[in-house]
Amino acid sequence: MPDIDPALQRAPARSGVRLAARRFARNRGSLVALMFLIFVHVAVVVGPVFVQHAPERTSPRNALLPPGPVHLLGTDELGRDHLARLLHGGRVTLAVGLFSMVVSLVVGTVVGSVAAFFRGTLEALLMRFTDAMMAIPSFFLVLVAITVLGNSPAMVVLVIGLTSWMVVARVVYAEVLTYRTREFVNAAEALGARQMRLIVRHVLPMTVPSLIVSATLGVAFAILIETAISYLGLGIQPPVASWGNMLQNAQQYIWLSPMLAVWPGVLTMLTVLAYNLVGDGLRDALDPRTAR
Amino acid sequence: MLSFFLRRAGEGVIVMLFVTIITFFLVNLAPGGPAVMMRMDMTAEQRDALARRLNLDQPVHLRYASWFGNAIRGDLGRSVNDNRRVNEIIGQRLPVTLNLTFWSLLVAVAIGVPLGVAAAVWRNGPVDYAASVLSVLGLAIPSFWFALLLILLFSVTLGWLPSSGMRSVGVGFDVVDRARYMVLPVTVLATSALPFMVRYTRSAMLSVIAEDYVRTARAKGVRERGVYFVHAFRNALIPVVTQVGLLIARLIGGAVVTETIFGWPGMGRLAVEASNGRDFTVIMGLTVVIASVVIVTNLLVDLAYGLIDPRVRHA
Numbered sequence: 211m212p213d214i215d216p217a218l219q220r221a222p223a224r225s226g227v228r229l230a231a232r233r234f235a236r237n238r239g240s241l242v243a244l245m246f247l248i249f250v251h252v253a254v255v256v257g258p259v260f261v262q263h264a265p266e267r268t269s270p271r272n273a274l275l276p277p278g279p280v281h282l283l284g285t286d287e288l289g290r291d292h293l294a295r296l297l298h299g300g301r302v303t304l305a306v307g308l309f310s311m312v313v314s315l316v317v318g319t320v321v322g323s324v325a326a327f328f329r330g331t332l333e334a335l336l337m338r339f340t341d342a343m344m345a346i347p348s349f350f351l352v353l354v355a356i357t358v359l360g361n362s363p364a365m366v367v368l369v370i371g372l373t374s375w376m377v378v379a380r381v382v383y384a385e386v387l388t389y390r391t392r393e394f395v396n397a398a399e400a401l402g403a404r405q406m407r408l409i410v411r412h413v414l415p416m417t418v419p420s421l422i423v424s425a426t427l428g429v430a431f432a433i434l435i436e437t438a439i440s441y442l443g444l445g446i447q448p449p450v451a452s453w454g455n456m457l458q459n460a461q462q463y464i465w466l467s468p469m470l471a472v473w474p475g476v477l478t479m480l481t482v483l484a485y486n487l488v489g490d491g492l493r494d495a496l497d498p499r500t501a502r
Numbered sequence: 503m504l505s506f507f508l509r510r511a512g513e514g515v516i517v518m519l520f521v522t523i524i525t526f527f528l529v530n531l532a533p534g535g536p537a538v539m540m541r542m543d544m545t546a547e548q549r550d551a552l553a554r555r556l557n558l559d560q561p562v563h564l565r566y567a568s569w570f571g572n573a574i575r576g577d578l579g580r581s582v583n584d585n586r587r588v589n590e591i592i593g594q595r596l597p598v599t600l601n602l603t604f605w606s607l608l609v610a611v612a613i614g615v616p617l618g619v620a621a622a623v624w625r626n627g628p629v630d631y632a633a634s635v636l637s638v639l640g641l642a643i644p645s646f647w648f649a650l651l652l653i654l655l656f657s658v659t660l661g662w663l664p665s666s667g668m669r670s671v672g673v674g675f676d677v678v679d680r681a682r683y684m685v686l687p688v689t690v691l692a693t694s695a696l697p698f699m700v701r702y703t704r705s706a707m708l709s710v711i712a713e714d715y716v717r718t719a720r721a722k723g724v725r726e727r728g729v730y731f732v733h734a735f736r737n738a739l740i741p742v743v744t745q746v747g748l749l750i751a752r753l754i755g756g757a758v759v760t761e762t763i764f765g766w767p768g769m770g771r772l773a774v775e776a777s778n779g780r781d782f783t784v785i786m787g788l789t790v791v792i793a794s795v796v797i798v799t800n801l802l803v804d805l806a807y808g809l810i811d812p813r814v815r816h817a
Contacts, residue, residue, distance in 0.1 A: 338513070342520030344748075345796045346789065347755030350773055354525065354785055357777035358532040434644055438759050441646045442774065457647060464654060471654075475647035483642035 233495040240491025243484035250481055254300035263291035265298040266449040274467050286456075286470055287463050296473055299451035303436055303478070306367050306452070307485075310432035311425050313371020318378025319421065323409055325379070326386035337383065340376050348373045352435055356444055366445055370432050378424050385417045419496035426489035430482045437478050453478045510804050514797040518790075522573070525789040526566045529782045536582040537780040556582060569786065578787040583779050588787035591772070596791060598668070598768035602760065603753045605684060606691035607746070614696045615742065618703025622711065622738075623730055633704065637697035645756060649690045649763045656686060666765035687764045694756045695749050702745040706738040713737075739810050747803035751796045 235241055258265075263281070269289035277284045283292040325336040343351075355369045389395060390413055398412050439445035440454025448455055453474040460471035538552065557565050572579060578588035621633040657665035664670075668683050710716065711734055719733045720726075758770035765771075769788060776784035 338516050339520055341513070342517045342524065345517050345751060345793050345800075346521055346525070347751045347758075347792060347796075349755030349758050350788070350792060351525075351528075353758060353773055353777050355528055357780065358529055430642070437644050438646055441644075442759070442762060444774075444777070454644075457650070461650060464650075464658070468654075471647075471650060475644065475650070478644050478647065479639075479642050482644070483638060486638060486641055 230492075230495040234491050237491045237494060240487050240495075243487035243491070246480065246484045247488060250300065250477070250484075251304060254297050254304060257297040258294065258301075261291065261294045261297060263294045265290060265294040265451055267291075274463060274470075276467070277469070283473065284467060284469065286467075287459055292470065292473065295451040295456060296453075296477065299453045299456050299474065300477065302363060302446055302450060302452040303433055303454065304481070306363060306370065306436045306446070307429045307433040309367040310370035310374065310436070311428040313368060314375035314428055314432075315378055315421060315425055316375075317372065318375035318424075319382050319414070319417075321375065322379035322382030322384075323386045323414060323417075326383045327390060327405065327409055327413075336379075340379050340383075343373070344376045349435065349438070352439060353442075353444065356439060361445055361447060363446060363450070366436060366439070370435050374428065374431060374435070378421070378428070381420050381424055382417050385420055386413050389413045389416045419492075422496065423489050423493045426485050426492060430485035430489070433478065433482055433485070437474075507801070507804060510801060514801060517797060518793055521789060521793040522570065522786070523566065526569065526786060527562065529780075529785050530562050530565070532780055536782055538583055573786075573790060578790065579783040581781055581784050583781045583784075588783050591784060592769065592787050592791055595767060595769045595772045598766055599754065599757050599761070599770060600795075602684075602687055602691060602757055602766065602768060603750070605688045606753055607695060607749065609688055609692035610695035610699050610749070611746065613692075614699025615703050618700045618742075619707055619730070619735065619738075621700065621704045622707030625708065630704075633700050637700045640693050640697040643693070645690055645694050646759050646763055648693060649686070649760065652686050652689060653763075666763075668766055687760050687766060690763075691753060691756050691760045695753055698745055698749055698752075699742070703738065703742050706741040707734060710734045710738045736810065740807060743803055743806050743810065747800040750799040754792055754795065 267290060269285070272281070272285050272289040273287055275281055275285040275289075281291050281293070283296065286292055286295065321336050321340065325333045325340075351373045352369055355373065356366065359365055359369065386409075390408075395408060395412050398408055403412070436445055436452065437454030437457075440452045441457050443455070443458055446452035446455055448458075456474040457471060460474070464471050536556065544552070553559060557568065560568075569579065576589070578592070580587055581591060617629075617633050617636075621630040624630055653665045656663045663685050664683050665686070668680070669676075670679050670683075673679050707730075711730075716729060716733055719729050724733065754770070757768060758773055760766070761768040761770035762774055769792065772784065773788055775781075776788065
């Protein structure tokens with residue numbers, strides 16, 4: 211066996227990922243956005259350890275305090291520490307965003323790939339179902355579903371995920387349709403691979419770049435939906451904090467403590483912005499053809 | 503063209519059927535049934551009578567069938583909670599929402615399309631940069647928070663515009679008065695649609711500009727303005743018009759938040775009220791009306807293709 215430089219040996223398998231990473235890094239906006247996302251996620255996971263105050267502990271005597279050494283960002287109308295609530299609320303909002311994305315990705319991938327692979331009646335049925343779901347404004351559907359099924363965090367995740375998979379389904383459907391007639395799929399089929407294996411091992415991996423992009427954009431979408439329904443008082447219920455429900459009462463106290471209304475909104479906006487920018491950067495990095 | 507349109511209309515009917523089935527079974531999953539069933543002041547007999555009146559003793563697919571039979575004849579039934587006719591309730595609310603979404607869409611198109619074209623024509627220039635910053639921000643800002651900021655600035659601090667409602671109390675129909683109340687809600691809702699218009703117009707223009715016939719037009723000496731507006735823009739319009747159709751569903755969804763914050767008595771706020779009150783019939787009525795608006799808009803979009811693109815007419 212001749213000596214082959216191990217780096218060379220690995221090179222072909224990794225070069226795609228490495229090239230994409232290099233292209234991504236060249237996009238300064240996306241890179242900053244990615245660093246911001248890492249910072250926010252680490253902060254909401256680790257941050258609460260360093261904050262002494264419990265996010266749900268009320269203290270009417272200390273209501274609406276300005277920022278100070280004890281309460282770094284002040285307190286809200288019930289005397290709860292604003293920083294603690296921001297961090298815990300961020301946990302809830304970001305977790306809802308991520309898990310909803312997972313649900314929508316799974317449902318969308320299954321619907322899209324099944325429709326594209328098993329043509330005919332099943333395909334027509336599934337794709338018309340997708341159209342129907344798109345014809346109902348998703349926010350309206352989320353609203354109805356949550357009031358009917360309940361608004362525990364797990365239910366909120368499920369409802370947002372089950373009402374936002376349609377774009378993923380369309381993307382997967384289109385991609386599977388183009389890949390299933392390619393030679394490498396024919397070859398696998400000729401070798402006797404079963405349908406299930408054809409889909410999972412040969413066709414679906416080709417859709418991963420699009421799925422990654424859909425996933426980042428999906429998190430952004432889910433965060434916007436969660437904060438909006440929680441703001442309306444129908445989503446995550448107090449005393450559990452979320453960036454959306456923290457803004458529910460902020461309107462009333464906007465003169466006394468304007469920062470109560472500012473922080474959750476700014477964090478939501480920046481996080482959604484960052485997810486969108488990372489998604490755009492990934493799209494350009496993973497598929498150079500679409501680079502603008 | 504006609505067969506194309508008929509096929510799309512047929513698909514619309516199937517989509518409508520799916521939409522009503524999804525929502526009907528969803529609202530019927532509710533534990534405990536409609537909210538009125540949980541009132542404490544009823545005797546067991548009254549409760550049974552109410553359940554019979556609402557056909558709650560029948561299996562869900564039969565209830566759907568009877569609801570559907572009435573709906574197809576234009577009767578959406580009566581509100582479970584206050585017994586008013588659903589047609590009448592929605593009839594009062596629909597114009598408010600249509601008004602809001604129409605103006606918001608108009609603003610989004612009037613600003614978004616020229617901005618998208620300009621961004622494509624002066625690609626990578628300052629206009630393109632400004633347009634992309636604007637659309638990235640517009641996509642990320644939570645609309646309810648944007649509304650709060652606008653109210654804080656224009657109503658509370660500057661006192662220029664009213665913060666909620668549709669008209670001043672005691673004032674008859676007055677265009678200026680109505681317009682003052684519309685500025686903030688329309689701004690909020692239009693902002694949610696604007697980024698899509700800018701992005702789609704820009705990318706449609708860019709892909710058209712790269713086409714051979716645009717190069718041919720340039721080669722035969724057509725002036726730049728002519729190239730962009732006669733040769734490129736018309737072809738770029740097709741994907742843009744599609745986008746308008748898709749935006750309708752998004753705008754009506756956005757109207758839920760916008761109407762709630764600004765206190766507009768439209769369908770969006772009705773959706774919040776009906777969901778909270780578990781008013782099945784009103785929710786079903788809203789579903790039918792909202793889905794119809796979305797489906798009809800998309801049919802009109804298909805028709806518009808024929809006007810813009812002769813190839814579709816002859817297909």
